Amino acid sequence: MKGAAFLAPIVLLLAGCGNTPVAPSDAPTTLVSTVTARRGALPATLDCYGTVAPAINGTQSLSVAQPGQVTALLVAPGTAVKAGQSLATFMVAPSARSAYEQASSGLAAARKQAATTAQLLSQQLATQDQLTQANKAVSDAQHALAALQAEGAGQAARTLVAPFDGIVTSISVAQGDRLQAGAPIVTVARAGGIVVTVGVDPAVHGRVAVGMPASLKRLSGGQSLAGQVVRADSALNPLTRLIDVDVSFPAGALLPGEAMQVAIETGQVSGWIVPHQSVVTAGGPARLFQVANRQARAIPIRILLASDRGDVVEGALDPGKPLIVSGAYQVSDGDAVRWSN
Numbered sequence: 001m002k003g004a005a006f007l008a009p010i011v012l013l014l015a016g017c018g019n020t021p022v023a024p025s026d027a028p029t030t031l032v033s034t035v036t037a038r039r040g041a042l043p044a045t046l047d048c049y050g051t052v053a054p055a056i057n058g059t060q061s062l063s064v065a066q067p068g069q070v071t072a073l074l075v076a077p078g079t080a081v082k083a084g085q086s087l088a089t090f091m092v093a094p095s096a097r098s099a100y101e102q103a104s105s106g107l108a109a110a111r112k113q114a115a116t117t118a119q120l121l122s123q124q125l126a127t128q129d130q131l132t133q134a135n136k137a138v139s140d141a142q143h144a145l146a147a148l149q150a151e152g153a154g155q156a157a158r159t160l161v162a163p164f165d166g167i168v169t170s171i172s173v174a175q176g177d178r179l180q181a182g183a184p185i186v187t188v189a190r191a192g193g194i195v196v197t198v199g200v201d202p203a204v205h206g207r208v209a210v211g212m213p214a215s216l217k218r219l220s221g222g223q224s225l226a227g228q229v230v231r232a233d234s235a236l237n238p239l240t241r242l243i244d245v246d247v248s249f250p251a252g253a254l255l256p257g258e259a260m261q262v263a264i265e266t267g268q269v270s271g272w273i274v275p276h277q278s279v280v281t282a283g284g285p286a287r288l289f290q291v292a293n294r295q296a297r298a299i300p301i302r303i304l305l306a307s308d309r310g311d312v313v314e315g316a317l318d319p320g321k322p323l324i325v326s327g328a329y330q331v332s333d334g335d336a337v338r339w340s341n
Helices: 002-017 094-122 128-150
Strands: 030-036 038-054 059-063 068-073 086-092 157-161 166-171 184-190 194-200 213-218 225-236 243-248 259-274 287-292 295-307 310-315 322-324 337-340
Touching: 038 184, 038 243, 038 295, 038 310, 086 184, 094 128, 194 225, 194 259, 243 259, 259 295, 322 337
Parallel strands: 030 337
Antiparallel strands: 030 322, 038 194, 038 259, 059 184, 068 086, 086 157, 166 184, 194 243, 213 225, 213 259, 225 243, 259 310, 287 295, 287 322, 295 310
């Protein structure tokens, strides 16, 4: 009996423990990290993809205006060349040289005929009209010979040289090929005439203008390069159904054919600049969480821009209250938190 009397108060005490309210200091909390919200602006970018290629006005194809044979190729595609550097040698066809020789002898004969006619006219054995016709024949022969000389018909062998500093982008022939007049042999791209051509969706091409800055990055990885929009088409590319846009980059930094990702800066977006990790979009409208009285408070927001540099949002944020970054997806409105900056 004495033992039962002794245990009764203890049982009553333990029973009462289940009804004792937990003190706020003992409530579970979520560990979060915070930053200070700030206002500012970030660039709005248009992401697109393309390849490094010569600009439309940045290349020159070299050819010979006479038929003949390629006797030597001195460069290969991708070779960097200097202005005046030899690229290929070309032997003019015998038929072209024969035409030049005929024109040259024709001019000599016309001049001789004109001199004879002038002498006969002085002896009144020819008319002025005959002399006029003879002089015209000399003029025609001179023009014919000059045209052949301009085309290089008078040279048995020709050496094609680089017209400027650049890169050989293509060679259309093989050594020993016999070509018709004007057939392309070597194409050279100007050193500053190689661009990144990207495709832009027609729905947003109005946001792109010449002169806009851009950031370029290889799809294979590496550091970003600064560039600038230098051309924007106003018609669809029939193959890609996109708008072609050319973006320049530092000369020599990229090679033709490389695949690139390009971010074109189309303007600035102003608002609250917050880390992308702090924006919660799951389970309802977009929101941020700020700490007030050691509790997480949800702030509804509208996302104006999402980027790697951060997000720009609109909402009733308090710049004096910490903004939850790490842990934002683990808390709800009113949850107790503890944090470290």
